[in-house]
Amino acid sequence: MPVEPACEQPGPPSFEQRLHQAATQLLLGPLAGVETPTGDARACVGEQDAVDAVVLLLGMVHEHRQRGQLPFEVAVRMTTLLMVVRDRIRPLPPLAGTPEAELLEADLYEAVQALRHAMRRPTA
Numbered sequence: 001m002p003v004e005p006a007c008e009q010p011g012p013p014s015f016e017q018r019l020h021q022a023a024t025q026l027l028l029g030p031l032a033g034v035e036t037p038t039g040d041a042r043a044c045v046g047e048q049d050a051v052d053a054v055v056l057l058l059g060m061v062h063e064h065r066q067r068g069q070l071p072f073e074v075a076v077r078m079t080t081l082l083m084v085v086r087d088r089i090r091p092l093p094p095l096a097g098t099p100e101a102e103l104l105e106a107d108l109y110e111a112v113q114a115l116r117h118a119m120r121r122p123t124a
Contacts, residue, residue, distance in 0.1 A: 084112060
């Protein structure tokens with residue numbers, strides 16, 4: 001997978017560009033079969049910050065899907081992965097009053113199994 005060239009912008013890179021570069025490194029490591037080490041805990045990102053980031057990403061996926069800029073299958077996969085992240089950060093509330101309420105845990109389990117398979121990790 002080719003690495004995107006740095007944006008041509010005068011001055012030092014922005015925080016978003018630096019985080020994008022870090023994300024690219026996180027992506028390339030597992031693809032090359034290299035386990036990504038875990039860093040030290042940081043106090044700058046709280047639980048609510050992480051939940052808010054997931055909600056904003058879900059909104060972006062929805063917006064791009066509604067505009068026809070994102071294929072349905074891709075939007076569903078992205079949303080599924082974000083729901084796994086959200087549940088890990090803060091467990092999802094039950095879908096009260098819906099027929100799917102009892103399927104939430106089974107759906108998350110299936111999503112995690114598919115994720116582990118995609119990342120070539122053992123499934124349970």
